[in-house]
C-alpha cells in the first residue's frame with residue numbers, strides 16, 4: 001500500500017511537482033514545503049538560550065516580558081522572507097504548524113521557556129479570521145504546543161478592534177494603534193499562569209506589547225513571547 005502511495009505521488013509529481021518554497025528544488029517523498037537542506041540552512045537565532053537578546057530588548061522599558069525569542073531572522077530579500085508570506089497569505093497553515101513544531105523542539109531544550117504553563121496565539125479579529133479562514137499564529141502555536149507538550153488557549157484573549165495594515169507607521173503611532181484593542185474574556189482562567197504568546201513575525205513588537213499589557217493586568221500572570229521570525233532590519 002505504501003508502495004502504491006509512493007508510485008501515485010511520483011505519478012502526480014510528473015504533472016504537478018511539489019517544489020521547495022524557498023529554493024524551488026523538487027521535494028523528495030518525505031519532504032514537506034521545504035527541502036531538508038533549506039530547513040537545516042534556516043538562519044536560526046538561538047535567542048532562546050540568551051535572555052538579553054535583540055528581540056527581548058525590543059520590550060525593554062515598554063512592558064515586563066520574562067523571555068522573548070524568535071526562531072529565525074531574515075533580512076529583506078532573504079529567501080526565507082517568503083516563508084511567513086506563504087503561511088499568512090497563501091493558505092499554508094500546515095507550513096505554520098510544521099515550522100512551529102521545529103521551533104517547539106528548540107524551545108523544549110531551553111530552561112528559559114520550559115516554565116511556561118500555557119501557549120496563547122495572538123488573536124485575529126473574528127472578521128479577519130473568517131476572511132483568511134484560519135489564524136496563522138494559532139497554527140504556529142499548535143506546533144509549539146505539540147513539541148513542548150504544553151496546553152494551548154484560544155478564544156480567551158480576543159481582538160476587539162479591526163486594525164488596518166500597520167506598515168509605514170512609526171513605533172509611537174503603532175502603539176497608539178494597538179492600545180486597547182485586545183481583551184481577556186475570562187481573566188480567572190489565566191490567574192497565576194506563565195503565558196507564552198506566539199505570533200508569526202516580530203518587527204517593532206507593538207502587537208505583542210499590547211497583548212502582554214492586557215494579560216499582565218491579571219493577578220500573578222507572567223508573559224514570554226515566541227515568534228517564528230524576526231524582521232532583522
Ligand SMILES: [Zn+2]
Pocket residue numbers: 020021022023024025034035036037038
Ligand atoms: Zn530548498
